[in-house]
Amino acid sequence: MRGHLGWLRGALGAALAIILSAVVTWLLLGSKSAALPWVVAPLGASAVLVFAVPASPLAQPWSVVGGNLISAAIGIGIGMYTGSAMLAPGLAVGVAIAVMTFTRCLHPPGGACALLCALGAAGGEAWTWAYLLPITANVLTLALVGMIYNNLTGHSWPHRAPPPASNPALVRCSHTRSDIEDVLADWDEVLDVDIDDLDAFLREVNRHVARREIVER
Structure with missing residues (x-):
């Protein structure tokens, strides 16, 4: 569910x-x-x-x-x-x-x-x-x-970050995992989310943007 x-x-x-x-x-x-x-x-x-x-x-x-x-x-x-x-x-x-x-x-x-x-x-x-x-x-x-x-019920525990997108060719990422770590260090805050999850989220957002741009062409 x-x-x-x-x-x-x-x-x-x-x-x-x-x-x-x-x-x-x-x-x-x-x-x-x-x-x-x-x-x-x-x-x-x-x-x-x-x-x-x-x-x-x-x-x-x-x-x-x-x-x-x-x-x-x-x-x-x-x-x-x-x-x-x-x-x-x-x-x-x-x-x-x-x-x-x-x-x-x-x-x-x-x-x-x-x-x-x-x-x-x-x-x-x-x-x-x-x-x-x-x-x-x-x-x-x-x-x-x-x-x-x-x-x-479909929630890995211990939690594992989502796998990479099925079609990496669609993903145009301008960030790296180190960039995320640097931003968190600059903020000096503890966020209740794993860095790997943040990375996977950003990559998935990029994949959705790339797919939308292909459709709109």
């Missing part, structure tokens, strides 16, 4: 992933299922990225798994160490962003994971490292469902 029905494809995939994540986690926890959460809130934000915008660099498997689990560990660690529900969340989110950036797994819900775990560890519930178990089960199940569902 593409185009106008893309929202339905994403909605169904996200719903399925969250339900399965809760069920799998509940089964894995066994006797501990009453003391630990079956599903954590940041998983909902991850599901939006994985199923609604699976081509985003922020929604790739390593970003989802690494971003959430690294951030969760940072949140619990800082929360346990500081014991301050006022200080721990800010420190955890800041450190999580830095670590996710350097490990190339930047994932916005990771910030929510860090904050949630910091509050849980520093607050009255006194979360321990045991809480990483349900979070890990949640995240891995979501990633597995995302990989199966997205690929079955």
Whole structure:
């Protein structure tokens, strides 16, 4: 389901992933299922990225798994160490962003994971490292469902840039990939799109322009 029905494809995939994540986690926890959460809130934000915008660099498997689990560990660690529900969340989110950036797994819900775990560890519930178990089960199940569902519904995940145009002779490109990289460096901004996708998009635009010019001659 593409185009106008893309929202339905994403909605169904996200719903399925969250339900399965809760069920799998509940089964894995066994006797501990009453003391630990079956599903954590940041998983909902991850599901939006994985199923609604699976081509985003922020929604790739390593970003989802690494971003959430690294951030969760940072949140619990800082929360346990500081014991301050006022200080721990800010420190955890800041450190999580830095670590996710350097490990190339930047994932916005990771910030929510860090904050949630910091509050849980520093607050009255006194979360321990045991809480990483349900979070890990949640995240891995979501990633597995995302990989199966997205690929079955026509969206490669991990994402791969579209192949070159079938008739390269029609394409008259005046840019190179290095030009795109130079512009992004000049802007000094992080765009939520892969460079290869930008390159493929521009080449496809050039192909459409070339076809229109041939028709208009």
